[in-house]
Amino acid sequence: MPLLTIHGPPSTFMPSLLSDLTARLAPLTDTPALDASVLIAHILDKSRTWILAHPELTLSAGQQAQLEESTRRLERGEPLPYVLGHWEFFGMDFNITPDVLIPRPETELLVEKAIAWLQKFKVPRTVADVGTGSGIIAITIAVNIPNARLLATDISPAALQVAQHNARKYHVLDRIEFIACNLLPDPSKIANPETKIDLLCANLPYIPTETLHNLPVYRREPTLALDGGADGLDLFRKLLRLAPAWMAPNSLILLEIESTLGAQTLHLARSTFPHAEICLHKDLSGLDRLLEIGL
Numbered sequence: 047m048p049l050l051t052i053h054g055p056p057s058t059f060m061p062s063l064l065s066d067l068t069a070r071l072a073p074l075t076d077t078p079a080l081d082a083s084v085l086i087a088h089i090l091d092k093s094r095t096w097i098l099a100h101p102e103l104t105l106s107a108g109q110q111a112q113l114e115e116s117t118r119r120l121e122r123g124e125p126l127p128y129v130l131g132h133w134e135f136f137g138m139d140f141n142i143t144p145d146v147l148i149p150r151p152e153t154e155l156l157v158e159k160a161i162a163w164l165q166k167f168k169v170p171r172t173v174a175d176v177g178t179g180s181g182i183i184a185i186t187i188a189v190n191i192p193n194a195r196l197l198a199t200d201i202s203p204a205a206l207q208v209a210q211h212n213a214r215k216y217h218v219l220d221r222i223e224f225i226a227c228n229l230l231p232d233p234s235k236i237a238n239p240e241t242k243i244d245l246l247c248a249n250l251p252y253i254p255t256e257t258l259h260n261l262p263v264y265r266r267e268p269t270l271a272l273d274g275g276a277d278g279l280d281l282f283r284k285l286l287r288l289a290p291a292w293m294a295p296n297s298l299i300l301l302e303i304e305s306t307l308g309a310q311t312l313h314l315a316r317s318t319f320p321h322a323e324i325c326l327h328k329d330l331s332g333l334d335r336l337l338e339i340g341l
């Protein structure tokens with residue numbers, strides 16, 4: 047269906063353009079008006095508020111073609127952030143591709159706790175972000191804690207490329223060591239094999255396999271970023287087994303969790319670290335979202 051000829055030439059002006067696109071996106075999303083304005087703003091390389099304040103705007107032929115192509119991608123089921131190629135997290139703009147998870151606002155809770163904890167120290171701390179994906183956790187920490195040194199790991203080399211691109215964009219590439227490995231690296235493979243971690247952060251795949259297969263997100267974002275195994279806890283078990291050898295004295299572990307798995311992750315953490323201070327934090331929706339383990 048051609049987007050811009052529904053009402054003839056006047057639909058090229060911004061209010062009609064927005065309402066036509068909103069109508070076309072309505073079957074695809076709960077927020078069609080927002081998505082329409084975000085997409086048009088992206089194509090014009092302007093802010094949403096700017097395009098809403100300029101009703102006289104029209105699109106060039108090239109921009110119209112680009113809008114039509116992007117709309118077709120959405121109609122084929124691609125998530126808007128992949129069509130845009132970037133997404134906002136913690137007030138910053140991250141490049142993303144279908145190789146990485148789309149940043150979620152819930153993960154800001156982990157980053158807030160991490161930054162608040164790191165701000166208490168004057169001496170540089172070593173932080174690990176396990177399963178870094180697009181790099182949002184490592185990079186927001188590096189930007190906000192200028193003396194932090196970081197390790198960022200992922201099993202997906204394609205994801206690490208995206209993360210490195212984002213680190214370069216935010217001028218923190220020199221402080222983050224990116225490593226392709228299964229959770230934590232062989233110490234001999236990193237710059238300083240003696241490294242101990244002061245803060246370990248991870249937003250690992252945590253959706254139980256069967257649950258995932260029934261979610262709309264299945265096959266729209268990388269399964270490698272979502273599938274937590276039969277009970278959702280496979281990678282938590284493995285990481286908690288590896289962690290003791292890596293953690294410095296008085297260190298902290300912050301793990302984002304699936305909201306229904308609070309009790310199980312608490313139990314797992316208590317059996318691995320019987321003497322640690324362990325608690326769960328809720329997200330803005332009041333759901334269990336973050337496991338904190340103080341060693």
Ligand SMILES: C[S@@+](CC[C@H](N)C(=O)[O-])C[C@H]1O[C@@H](n2cnc3c(N)ncnc32)[C@H](O)[C@@H]1O
Pocket residue numbers: 146147148149150153176177178179180181182183199200201202205227228229230249250251252270271272281
């Ligand atoms: C839920 S995504 C989180 C990405 C990013 N940290 C974020 O918060 O948006 C999980 C990430 O863990 C990575 N991953 C999955 N299994 C892994 C493993 N065994 N070792 C390291 N990374 C893994 C995936 O490739 C994916 O990038």
